[in-house]
Amino acid sequence: MTDPTVSDAGQARLKKRHAAERRFRLYGQLAIIIALGFLAILLGRVLQQGYTTFWTHSITVQVFLDPARIDRSDLEGNNFDYLAAGNLLKQLKVQDDELGLASGEAMDLVSRDLGFRILDTLKADPSAIGRTVTFTVPVKANADLYYKGEIKRSTPSTDRKISDRQMDWLDALKAKGQVRGHFNTAFFTKSDSTEPEQAGVLGAVVGSALMLLVAAVIAVPTGVLGAVWLEEFAAKGRMSSFIEVNINNLAAVPSIVFGLLGLVLFVNGLGFPRSAPLTGGMVLALMSLPTIIIATRAALKAVPPSIREAALGMGASRTQTVFHHVLPQASPGVMTGIILSMSHALGETAPLLMIGMVAFTPGLPETLASAASVLPVQIYIWENAAEAAYHERTAGAIIVLLAFMIVMNAAAVLLRRRFEKRW
Amino acid sequence: MGGYVACRDSQMVRFSPMTLSFAIILLLAISVGVFWLGRRRARTMASGGATLHSLPGYYGVWVALWTGVPAILVLLFLLTAGPHLGQSLLSANPPAAVSSMPSETAQAFWSDARALSRGKSTSAQPWTAEQKTLLDAKAGEARRFDQVMKMAAYGMAAVLALAGFLLVWPRIAPTLRARNRVEGWINIALIACSAAAVLTTVGIVVSLMFEALRFFAVVSPLDFLFGLDWQPQIAMRADQVAAKGAFGAVPLFAGTFLIMLIAMCVAAPVGLFCAIYLSEYASPRSRAVIKPLLEVLAGVPTVVYGFFAVLTVGPAFRSFFNYIGSWLAEGPLDPLGQYLMGVQGEMALTAGVVMGIMLIPYISSLSDDIINAVPQSLRDGSYAMGATRSETVTRVILPSALPGVMGAMLLAVSRAIGETMIVTMAAGSQARITANPLESVTTVTRQMVELLTGDQSFDNAMTLSAFGLGLTLFVVTLTLNVIALRVVQKYRQAYD
Numbered sequence: 001m002t003d004p005t006v007s008d009a010g011q012a013r014l015k016k017r018h019a020a021e022r023r024f025r026l027y028g029q030l031a032i033i034i035a036l037g038f039l040a041i042l043l044g045r046v047l048q049q050g051y052t053t054f055w056t057h058s059i060t061v062q063v064f065l066d067p068a069r070i071d072r073s074d075l076e077g078n079n080f081d082y083l084a085a086g087n088l089l090k091q092l093k094v095q096d097d098e099l100g101l102a103s104g105e106a107m108d109l110v111s112r113d114l115g116f117r118i119l120d121t122l123k124a125d126p127s128a129i130g131r132t133v134t135f136t137v138p139v140k141a142n143a144d145l146y147y148k149g150e151i152k153r154s155t156p157s158t159d160r161k162i163s164d165r166q167m168d169w170l171d172a173l174k175a176k177g178q179v180r181g182h183f184n185t186a187f188f189t190k191s192d193s194t195e196p197e198q199a200g201v202l203g204a205v206v207g208s209a210l211m212l213l214v215a216a217v218i219a220v221p222t223g224v225l226g227a228v229w230l231e232e233f234a235a236k237g238r239m240s241s242f243i244e245v246n247i248n249n250l251a252a253v254p255s256i257v258f259g260l261l262g263l264v265l266f267v268n269g270l271g272f273p274r275s276a277p278l279t280g281g282m283v284l285a286l287m288s289l290p291t292i293i294i295a296t297r298a299a300l301k302a303v304p305p306s307i308r309e310a311a312l313g314m315g316a317s318r319t320q321t322v323f324h325h326v327l328p329q330a331s332p333g334v335m336t337g338i339i340l341s342m343s344h345a346l347g348e349t350a351p352l353l354m355i356g357m358v359a360f361t362p363g364l365p366e367t368l369a370s371a372a373s374v375l376p377v378q379i380y381i382w383e384n385a386a387e388a389a390y391h392e393r394t395a396g397a398i399i400v401l402l403a404f405m406i407v408m409n410a411a412a413v414l415l416r417r418r419f420e421k422r423w
Numbered sequence: 424m425g426g427y428v429a430c431r432d433s434q435m436v437r438f439s440p441m442t443l444s445f446a447i448i449l450l451l452a453i454s455v456g457v458f459w460l461g462r463r464r465a466r467t468m469a470s471g472g473a474t475l476h477s478l479p480g481y482y483g484v485w486v487a488l489w490t491g492v493p494a495i496l497v498l499l500f501l502l503t504a505g506p507h508l509g510q511s512l513l514s515a516n517p518p519a520a521v522s523s524m525p526s527e528t529a530q531a532f533w534s535d536a537r538a539l540s541r542g543k544s545t546s547a548q549p550w551t552a553e554q555k556t557l558l559d560a561k562a563g564e565a566r567r568f569d570q571v572m573k574m575a576a577y578g579m580a581a582v583l584a585l586a587g588f589l590l591v592w593p594r595i596a597p598t599l600r601a602r603n604r605v606e607g608w609i610n611i612a613l614i615a616c617s618a619a620a621v622l623t624t625v626g627i628v629v630s631l632m633f634e635a636l637r638f639f640a641v642v643s644p645l646d647f648l649f650g651l652d653w654q655p656q657i658a659m660r661a662d663q664v665a666a667k668g669a670f671g672a673v674p675l676f677a678g679t680f681l682i683m684l685i686a687m688c689v690a691a692p693v694g695l696f697c698a699i700y701l702s703e704y705a706s707p708r709s710r711a712v713i714k715p716l717l718e719v720l721a722g723v724p725t726v727v728y729g730f731f732a733v734l735t736v737g738p739a740f741r742s743f744f745n746y747i748g749s750w751l752a753e754g755p756l757d758p759l760g761q762y763l764m765g766v767q768g769e770m771a772l773t774a775g776v777v778m779g780i781m782l783i784p785y786i787s788s789l790s791d792d793i794i795n796a797v798p799q800s801l802r803d804g805s806y807a808m809g810a811t812r813s814e815t816v817t818r819v820i821l822p823s824a825l826p827g828v829m830g831a832m833l834l835a836v837s838r839a840i841g842e843t844m845i846v847t848m849a850a851g852s853q854a855r856i857t858a859n860p861l862e863s864v865t866t867v868t869r870q871m872v873e874l875l876t877g878d879q880s881f882d883n884a885m886t887l888s889a890f891g892l893g894l895t896l897f898v899v900t901l902t903l904n905v906i907a908l909r910v911v912q913k914y915r916q917a918y919d
């Protein structure tokens with residue numbers, strides 16, 4: 001296939017150049033593979049560490065509410081967990097020692113929720129004392145990790161949180177059918193807790209939703225109307241170019257600086273509550289304002305001038321032209337920009353740390369001004385927690401967060417596909 | 424300063440939000456009613472044979488705007504500013520007994536006075552009988568002021584609504600250019616909205632300056648910018664020997680720079696080659712797959728990257744280096760081996776590499792735009808001269824896209840410097856100056872988070888130093904952004 005008109009030296013050069021070409025192409029492919037490989041590893045690791053969160057184990061315990069051991073005058077003062085642990089041992093046919101160490105160890109296998117459940121039962125019906133009542137509660141986080149195989153018997157006993165004896169008991173309970181694995185609904189119906197097995201993301205999800213609501217209510221009208229003025233009304237002069245430069249720079253300001261602004265202006269200056277969805281939402285609104293303005297302007301620019309000219313020609317005023325014709329035509333693009341900026345705001349953490357959103361907040365936020373946790377901050381808090389059981393929950397919460405972001409982004413993509421207009 | 428600190432605990436929402444939102448809803452309802460009245464009046468005129476200048480609805484909207492907007496604005500303003508006014512009035516003229524208290528007790532006194540006046544529980548501070556009487560007196564004062572303020576706010580809102588209505592109602596006439604007037608209002612609202620972005624910038628600058636100046640009043644800016652010792656935590660206890668603490672931020676700048684450099688070493692080549700491949704080599708179909716996937720990488724929240732760094736990349740690097748160390752130890756390179764065996768996962772390399780991953784899609788999408796902006800004629804010319812694709816890229820496209828690509832890199836640098844969560848989770852907290860990527864370093868943003876989370880009082884240098892760091896960060900990133908945006912924009916226009 002060699003071309004006889006090209007000299008040997010030329011052939012060699014050509015070969016070299018083609019080899020260089022192949023190498024260059026390979027670099028490009030390699031870069032893409034590296035980037036996508038990182039993505040795969042990142043998502044793979046999150047899924048690998050997090051999927052176990054959605055599965056958990058519950059234990060069914062029959063508790064004999066021994067009248068001899070329950071102080072009726074002070075129900076709250078009783079240690080029901082200890083009482084139940086004794087029952088559990090009896091069912092396992094294990095003799096407790098005189099110090100009660102075995103009961104103590106058995107107590108560490110069952111969630112503290114059990115004690116509160118017994119207390120609630122007795123408060124509702126004091127006559128239950130003396131009867132045997134059956135309760136189904138989550139197992140303690142470490143026991144759950146053992147059932148999931150994350151705490152292994154092969155680890156030296158000093159390096160693990162569960163003793164050999166406890167492992168034997170857990171195996172026996174499982175064999176007796178008292179322990180059942182099931183979907184972890186508590187993760188979605190409970191809020192943060194000091195006990196990993198009872199910690200869930202509901203509070204954080206509600207907090208995030210409230211915060212995004214505040215951010216959207218403030219940033220969307222301001223951003224869209226601001227963009228309308230800049231794009232459709234403002235005379236192209238010094239003023240509008242100043243604002244434009246300003247907005248472009250604001251979009252590139254580190255998010256933590258917006259947190260400082262929120263701390264000084266909203267929390268210290270105006271006395272807004274710390275750690276509340278209201279304050280956080282306002283900070284996020286300021287942060288997403290430039291992105292919304294930029295996206296809206298791009299969408300408005302894409303509407304061809306003929307639409308405006310036609311409307312003006314029919315006698316509409318400029319305001320009518322913009323609000324009756326241009327903005328509706330641009331709305332798919334505007335909506336896409338809004339959704340993307342809100343999805344970005346959903347994942348933002350640093351500015352919220354600045355306004356004090358690192359506090360432990362059990363329960364649901366009652367109002368916009370009460371303390372709340374949000375998903376990314378919850379992830380940060382759990383990631384910092386010492387107990388191993390929080391680590392799977394961190395990854396679980398990340399999966400929830402990513403799921404929300406995927407839904408939002410998919411909505412944006414769909415919107416773009418469905419309503420995109422080619423002029 | 425006392426007044427300022429006291430302001431800080433006015434955290435509860437003062438005027439009950441229920442009455443406020445009720446008042447606003449009432450005003451809105453009145454506006455709707457007035458709108459309806461105005462429209463009906465215009466319609467009646469039209470049916471009477473007159474030719475209206477505008478559609479009847481515009482007359483209604485015009486009246487409604489005059490009735491509702493000033494009243495609502497005044498209401499919001501008074502109810503936000505009122506409590507602060509009350510606060511400063513209350514503590515403006517402190518009785519001798521209070522001004523002789525230590526500042527913390529005085530603070531507790533004022534916050535208790537306000538809590539009492541609103542019927543909330545007071546702090547656990549044990550007040551003497553005498554102080555208690557004073558407290559009650561002040562609480563009564565505060566309560567009276569709150570009431571007066573409330574009455575004034577609602578009263579003024581009512582008067583304004585009525586005045587607005589009475590002012591414009593008689594002016595409804597067929598010749599009134601109602602549409603133009605409504606559009607005037609709309610125009611003002613639009614300008615206000617776009618001014619919000621400018622106001623945000625002003626807010627950032629003013630608030631950072633305000634706090635940073637208080638910091639620089641204690642610590643000289645020169646010591647801060649050029650000092651080599653960063654030990655803010657010492658300033659916690661005032662009675663210690665080294666109570667002043669050390670606020671030399673150079674170790675933080677060095678750490679930030681090191682991590683940024685590592686990140687750019689990862690992100691710049693990978694991102695740039697991604698962009699080149701996507702714009703010059705990839706078929707439209709693979710482009711349609713790869714681009715959204717890169718966007719997913721760009722959309723991953725930084726806290727997730729932090730998690731990835733701590734639990735995956737950090738341990739992986741540590742075991743990798745420890746393995747190499749154990750292999751080198753007891754050989755000719757024993758000291759190096761011993762060192763590598765002791766490497767921890769908190770090293771600069773971990774944070775840097777993960778930050779680099781985060782920046783890949785950013786650089787690639789910016790560079791992609793810039794490379795695509797190079798006119799096709801340049802490519803065609805190059806191909807016509809017999810150049811291969813890679814030669815076209817390296818000799819024609821990249822040189823002409825270079826300023827733009829540089830701008831993109833600067834934007835990425837600015838993002839790397841301002842990135843917070845990855846370094847907060849994965850970098851160390853020990854300030855040290857080193858160029859060794861295996862050492863743990865700390866960064867500006869990480870220190871800011873550390874200084875401002877947890878208990879904070881705004882009267883010590885430790886907390887305030889965060890604002891010194893914030894101001895530096897803002898100035899540096901702003902400068903980078905201004906230069907980069909200039910370059911990118913100028914370049915884009917050059918081929919238009």
